[in-house]
Amino acid sequence: MSTFANYNFKGQRALVRVDFNVPLDDKFQITDDTRMRAAVPTIKKILGDGGSVILMSHLGRPKGGPEDKFSLRHLLPHLKELLPGTPVEFADDCIGESAVNAASALKPGTVLLLENLRFYKEEEKGDKAFAEKLSKLGDVYVNDAFGTAHRAHASTAVIAQFFPKDKRMFGLLMEAEVNSANKVLKDTQRPFTAILGGAKVSDKILIIENLLDRANNLIIGGGMAYTFLKAQGHPIGKSLCEEDKLDLANEILVKAKAKGVQLLIPVDSVVADKFAPDAATKEVSNDNIPDGWMGLDIGPKTIEAFGKVILASRTILWNGPMGVFEMEKFQQGTKAVAELVAKATAAGAFSLVGGGDSVAAVNQFGLADKVSYVSTGGGALLEFFEGKVLPGIAAVTE
Incomplete structure (x- = not known):
């Protein structure tokens, strides 16, 4: 395991598991952004090194696939406010073609937010094949989601095995927790x-x-x-x-x-x-x-x-x-x-x-x-x- 603070992310696509499971009102406005703000220092360190950031998270408890009310698209405007001057893009999937293309085209200094991981039942099942597909989006894996650390899900507990030890690490929030x-x-x-x-x-x-x-x-x-x-x-x-x-x-x-x-x-x-x-x-x-x-x-x-x-x-x-x-x-x-x-x-x-x-x-x-x-x-x-x-x-x- 590498120490996050000592790692140089220059030219690297960092696949970061964050906990953006934030409460939304009936107009899809965020009522408490604590968890999003907590992830900002980790994101800024990667960007500051000259890397790019691919953010993955769940939101709510979707039942059988995509549901608009649980789309991470609703978080995009606020994420841009938290990262002023940073280009922030959105992929309407987390493992499909749109996600793969967006991740591979990502330029240093740019952030990509993936669609809700739980739109796939494989996430909560800890499916190995699903975790492997996610892993191919980034060069380095960073887990900064303490709020989900007790879940044996694909993006939290299974994905790390697809990265060598020096390419998997905790983010600043997880380290502090x-x-x-x-x-x-x-x-x-x-x-x-x-x-x-x-x-x-x-x-x-x-x-x-x-x-x-x-x-x-x-x-x-x-x-x-x-x-x-x-x-x-x-x-x-x-x-x-x-x-x-x-x-x-x-x-x-x-x-x-x-x-x-x-x-x-x-x-x-x-x-x-x-x-x-x-x-x-x-x-x-x-x-x-x-x-x-x-x-x-x-x-x-x-x-x-x-x-x-x-x-x-x-x-x-x-x-x-x-x-x-x-x-x-x-x-x-x-x-x-x-x-x-x-x-x-x-x-x-x-x-x-x-x-x-x-x-x-x-x-x-x-x-x-x-x-x-x-x-x-x-x-x-x-x-x-x-x-x-x-x-x-x-x-x-x-």
């Missing part, structure tokens, strides 16, 4: 605190199991906290609860104690009489959630308790919100945690924020540049911290 994740898991400064939120314990069980061997503190918030509370015998009203995971929650509590991990569960909540922005709300102790009410955010005493631990930490991983932060009445807990993580970072801690909702939160509260690293990978980051080998990483490094 892997380095940041390794800084948390392997080069950990202690105390290490993991903050996990979101709706379900079942979504986070593997990451919890893995972190119990690594973290000093494990903070649990969001809807999943009420499964832990009910497991301990607390009344939770109409709060979210996975009834079939109560035993599992108790097992986690026992394991944490045995391993010397401080596991923090909310002590109070902001509860509501319905799941709506105009709900009646009150702050209650988690010993005293009334029947018919549901916990939708952590309360002030919990924020204070979590804050003491976060501010004393040297390494912080945050994945998942503390409540329904999309509604203003229930965003205080998530906002407070975001501010606490930022404050700890300013004091010298290394902080990694990952997962769609956590990333949305730090962006919403204007704190994305106040944490050490904001990951573009949701599922990929989770699987990395679950201790799994990600196919997109293994394909380039092994």
Whole structure:
């Protein structure tokens, strides 16, 4: 594997797997371009060396072939805005004649965007013949799509074998993602605190199991906290609860104690009489959630308790919100945690924020540049911290 920064792309066509799976509105306007902006430094380095760039990505989940609403053509105007002065072309296929001709005619300093890889079912199947056809478009393979690194697809895990080791590498984004994740898991400064939120314990069980061997503190918030509370015998009203995971929650509590991990569960909540922005709300102790009410955010005493631990930490991983932060009445807990993580970072801690909702939160509260690293990978980051080998990483490094 070559190191991207040291590679000279002069005269080379770089086939770059990016993650341009961005949200579009009903007029095909991009509502969040984070993933596209994240790929720009890699693209600019290749062009700056005198190479050309062929971009390949998926968009959405097309069912049986091409669908206009999933065409990467909709991203072309914004891609040109992100690369001012750079000629940006589009191929209406990713392996057919139009793609082959456009790639072979590509001049240095030019970018070519291929049509959606998932218009071919072979992409998600990890088809070797499809991967080989893609590989013929470029001289060098660059994987810069951390968001899809956990998928064993043709463009992420199979294609690398068609390039010699010195012609396959990670882009700058992928390098930063892997380095940041390794800084948390392997080069950990202690105390290490993991903050996990979101709706379900079942979504986070593997990451919890893995972190119990690594973290000093494990903070649990969001809807999943009420499964832990009910497991301990607390009344939770109409709060979210996975009834079939109560035993599992108790097992986690026992394991944490045995391993010397401080596991923090909310002590109070902001509860509501319905799941709506105009709900009646009150702050209650988690010993005293009334029947018919549901916990939708952590309360002030919990924020204070979590804050003491976060501010004393040297390494912080945050994945998942503390409540329904999309509604203003229930965003205080998530906002407070975001501010606490930022404050700890300013004091010298290394902080990694990952997962769609956590990333949305730090962006919403204007704190994305106040944490050490904001990951573009949701599922990929989770699987990395679950201790799994990600196919997109293994394909380039092994």
